[in-house]
Amino acid sequence: MMPQTHSFETGANRPVVGRFAPSPTGRMHAGNIYAALTAWLVAKSQGGTIVLRIEDLDRDRSKAEYISAVQRDFELLGLTWDHGPFFQHNRDEAYSEAFQVLERLGLVYPCFCTRADLHAASAPHRGEKFIYPGTCRSLSAEQVAAKSLLKAPAQRLRVPDAMYSFEDMVQGHYAQNLADDCGDFLIRRSDQAFAYQLAVVVDDAAQGVTSVVRGVDLLCSTPQQLYLQELLGLGHPRYAHIPLLVAEENRRLSKRDHDAGLEELLARYKTPEAVIGHIAGICGLTPTCDPATPEQLLETFDIAKLSELFSDPVQIPWS
Ligand code: GLU
Numbered sequence: 001m002m003p004q005t006h007s008f009e010t011g012a013n014r015p016v017v018g019r020f021a022p023s024p025t026g027r028m029h030a031g032n033i034y035a036a037l038t039a040w041l042v043a044k045s046q047g048g049t050i051v052l053r054i055e056d057l058d059r060d061r062s063k064a065e066y067i068s069a070v071q072r073d074f075e076l077l078g079l080t081w082d083h084g085p086f087f088q089h090n091r092d093e094a095y096s097e098a099f100q101v102l103e104r105l106g107l108v109y110p111c112f113c114t115r116a117d118l119h120a121a122s123a124p125h126r127g128e129k130f131i132y133p134g135t136c137r138s139l140s141a142e143q144v145a146a147k148s149l150l151k152a153p154a155q156r157l158r159v160p161d162a163m164y165s166f167e168d169m170v171q172g173h174y175a176q177n178l179a180d181d182c183g184d185f186l187i188r189r190s191d192q193a194f195a196y197q198l199a200v201v202v203d204d205a206a207q208g209v210t211s212v213v214r215g216v217d218l219l220c221s222t223p224q225q226l227y228l229q230e231l232l233g234l235g236h237p238r239y240a241h242i243p244l245l246v247a248e249e250n251r252r253l254s255k256r257d258h259d260a261g262l263e264e265l266l267a268r269y270k271t272p273e274a275v276i277g278h279i280a281g282i283c284g285l286t287p288t289c290d291p292a293t294p295e296q297l298l299e300t301f302d303i304a305k306l307s308e309l310f311s312d313p314v315q316i317p318w319s
Helices: 032-044 064-077 092-104 141-150 195-207 215-233 264-271 272-282 296-300 304-310
Strands: 005-009 017-020 049-054 083-087 108-111 154-156 162-168 172-177 185-188 209-217 237-241 243-244 316-317
Touching: 005 215, 017 209, 017 237, 032 049, 032 064, 032 237, 032 304, 049 064, 064 272, 064 304, 092 108, 092 185, 092 195, 092 215, 092 272, 108 243, 108 264, 162 215, 162 237, 172 215, 172 272, 185 195, 185 296, 195 215, 264 272, 264 304, 272 296
Parallel strands: 005 162, 017 049, 049 083, 209 237, 243 316
Antiparallel strands: 108 154, 154 185, 162 172
16 A cells, blocks of 8 residues: 655745754854854745744753853844744643643653664754664563663654655755654653654744744654644644755764854954855855845845755855
8 A cells, every 4th residue: 555645735824933943062153053044034034033942952962151152142143033032941841741642642652772862852963863663662561561670761653654745945845754764753762851853843833933944954854843743733834954064075064163163253254244244155145255244135035046045955065
């Protein structure tokens, strides 16, 4: 039998609310600045607003000093927000309610695999996607009881053998068979912390987010998020997965790349406008790298041309 197809109309008929969703694990760098700038332009060019959500779900990696630094960095760059800041560290009640809905649907099961906790709290960036082989899917009640004596389980969500598809504003049509391309995925870690996929869906809905702009490395998480939204009866934001800024050897730009850190960028380009202008130029948001504020870039930004802005929709070399 052919797997069923679930196609989603995303972001329909709602006010445009975009978001900045930084993980406070370091100072901002060119990659996050470019993603935030594009999210801001996409929302503002449609008369929309921006939510700031600090994704501090991963408590071990999130640092208080970066939580305030990230807000100062956005302000300095003229990347304003209209709602928030919201945080994830105090949202357990909301995540737990959603978790219980999924449990009542009979779709959650305990998983004792040791790999289970890996990456559960963080967004799975490129190369980190792990397809769960279903090891703990059919354990009997006795097996669960016996294993629970030795180890606290994580919790997984069953996925159907069905295609989940949507139209991405940059990448076009994207479809994934959840069973084959993803597998049952984690929604809670064994230490009881909720996982990224669940938290992001609950928060986007609670904060009224209808426009998600983020790196293409998270494209493969979107079918999971559409599935969660469907199960929880939530609306589907409109998605734009933008190319990644990459360092040498096509490696995703990260905090290791010091020439891309905001401090170094300010030392090199001197003003926030020059940093914004340089990043906008490199990424093809503007024809030149001339200094500009986000407000000035808004004057020429045309959302209808979003997908054409990027000559390579997957990656842009940083320079
Ligand atoms: N907090 C994630 C990150 O900084 C972004 C997650 C998302 O946009 O859904 O990588």
